[in-house]
Amino acid sequence: MKLVEFHWPSGQKLTDDYVQESGRAMDLFDYHPWDGKSWEQRADWLDQRENHRISRSRLAEVLLDYNHKVGNSEKAIEHIRALRNPETLVVIGGQQAELFTGSLYVIHKAITILQLAKQAEEKLGRPVIPVFWIAGEDHDIDEVDHIHVLSAQQKVEKIKLATPHGWRSSVSRMKIGAAEWNDALQWLQGSLPDTELKAGLLSTLRSISCRSETMTDFFAGILSALFADYGLVMMDSDDPAVRKLEGPVFARMVTEYRSLNESFLESTRKVEELGYRPQVEVYENGANLFLFEQQERKLLFGSPKGFQDKKAQLHYSESEILRMAEEAPEKLSNNVLTRPLMQEFLFPVLFTVLGPGEIAYWSQTVAAFHKLDMKSPIIMPRMGYTLLEGPIQKQMNKYGFSFEDVIYRFDEKKQAWLDQQDDLRLEERFAEIKQKFEEIYRPLLKELGAVQPGLDRLGSANILKIQEQIDFLKNRSIGAYQQKFEAAVRQMDRVRLSILPLGKPQERVYNVFAYLNKYGDEWLHELISKPLEVNGNHRIVYL
Structure with a gap:
């Protein structure tokens, strides 16, 4: 397997500047990600703040219970036990x-996450464990209930799980039955070509689905199986046991919500002053917390009497919310801005691994970290890959496409190739015919106008009709000629659908099982084991 680095801007200006180490973006964060001293500085600061976080032993007990539940590997269990050691740090995403x-x-x-945990452990000479934070508290089911696959007919098709219509509670609280799992697995089975690996993959997925009550369980079970050798620790943010640990932090966020919100506004103003567009809207009276009420997750806002939902239909006093934080913390939930703060209270985070949009909105949280006497962790951009299959590589070579051509000028390159095949020179010859026709016909029209007024106008209309007929024949001829190259056009279109489906990077559309079914998981292990610099650049993986 060969890897080639490729600079592919995300389109998120703040993030692109951060990855390229632009001074403006760097001013928005506490640490420089690639400064050789930052890793040690962050580790030292975490050591000094050991007593300001939630108990390691209590957190470890909660994580052990959850990871046993989802069938995680013994390696992950070892990592959780290592979390009890005050020396142990965390890489999380x-x-x-x-x-x-x-x-x-x-x-x-x-x-x-796995790459960075391994590199940090080697560099710092202390335990560093990988943790995957599953945002089970999120409620937008339409974003997560499907995957896309490329069909044999070269169409990007959707496989969807049947879910309750209008669900507004967290994904982790939505029960999925055996019939729904079976339907989704049947759709997946039908979409995957038959290979010697297919039956084993589907058997594994069916086994995981049998012990999964929710989408979160299924998700955690699959990731645990894929990364069993590396001990990727799973955590569900909506786990009631996690919520119980977070209760005191929620109480503090409630009592200090005004100053915290002002901190978010302060960071947002700084983002704007440096010329960037904020990723998240910060409301003037935002509490930046959600409340589960009547099977819905409702965003809270400050009000003269305490708190209310966005539509001002539900009202709560501060004492009522504080009582929830103490007695029923599972009723509370973080929003996109307070989640980073909660993460810092739970884990000794050396690095947090973020995508382009996440890096942008984390820039709006730094003043809030400081308000709570904390620093935001070192932010590392997640690595991006495009998997180039062997047949796709051959077709690119055959038609002279570079990776950059496919991304930025595919249509022009495809048309240029087709034009090169046109040994009849149809465009050129039909243009010559139209030009010669006008050269012969125009002088005659002038003479006809002298014979009888109006004949020259009639002749001009006649010219347009004849030209239309010439163009009609030209288009039919070119279409018929290009049918000779239909197979080539399909192959070129397949290249684009592989690399840039739906006009988006491959990694934002396709699912991993299409590749595991064809190539097994050796490429996956190689991407984890091969030492790579986490520098924010994209990598092309030649399978």
Whole structure:
């Protein structure tokens, strides 16, 4: 397997500047990610703050219970036990629980976490464990209940899990029955070509689904199986046992919500002053917490009497919310801005691994970290990959496409290739015919106008009709000629659909099982074991 580095901007200006070490973006964060001293500085700071976090032993007990439940490996269990050691640090990244692990970038994020944990442990000479934070508290089911596959008919098709219509509670609280799992697995089975690996993959997925009550369980079970050799620790943010640990932190966020929100606004203003567009809207009266009420997850806002939902239909006093934090913390949930703060209270985070949008919104949280007497962790961009299959590589070579051509100028390159095949020179010859026709016909029209007024106008209309007929024949001729190259066009289109489906990077559309079914998991292990610099650049993987 060969890897080639490729600079592919994300389109998120702040993130692209951060990855390229632009001074403006760096001013928004506490650490420089590639400064050789940052790793040691962050580790030393975490050591000094040991007593300001939630108890390691209590957190370890919760993680042990959850990872046993989802069938994680003994290696992951060892990592959790190591968390009790005050020397142990964490590399963490997260994602919503998605069907069959969702798009490839979820796998790429896990690979980045594992790579960084291994590198940090070697460099710092102390235990560093990899943790995957599953955002089970998120409630947007439409984002996570499907995957996309490339069909044999060269169409990007959707495989969808049947879910309750209008669900507004967390994904981790939505029960999935055996019939729904079976339907999704049947769809996946039908979408995957027959290979010697297919039966084993489907058997593994069926086994995991049998012990999975929710999408989060299924997601965690698959990731645990894929990365069993490396001990990727799973954590569900909506686990009631985790919520119980977080209760005191929720109470503090409630009592200090005004100053915290002002901190978010302060960071947001700084983002704007440096010329960037904020990723997240910060409301003037935002509490930046959710409340589960009547099977819905409702965003809280400050009000004269305490708190209310966005539509001001539900009202709560501060004492009521504080009582929830103490007695029923599972009723509370972080939003996108307070989640980073909660993570810092739970884990001794050396690195947090983020995607382009996440890096942008974390820039809006730094002042809030400082308000709580904390520093934001070292932010590392997740690695991005495009998997280039052997047949795709051959077709690119055959038609003279570079990776950059496919990304930025595919249509022009395809048309240029087709034009080169046109040994009849149809465009050129039909243009010559139209030109010669006008040269012969125009002088005659002038003479006809002298014979009878109006004949020259009639002749001009006649010219347009004849030209239309010439163009009609030209287009039919070119279409018929290009049919000779239909197979070539399909192959070229297959290249684009492989690399840039739906106009998006491959890693944001396709699912990992299409590749595991064809190539096994050796490429996955190689991406984890091969030493790679986590520098924010994209990598092309030649399978």
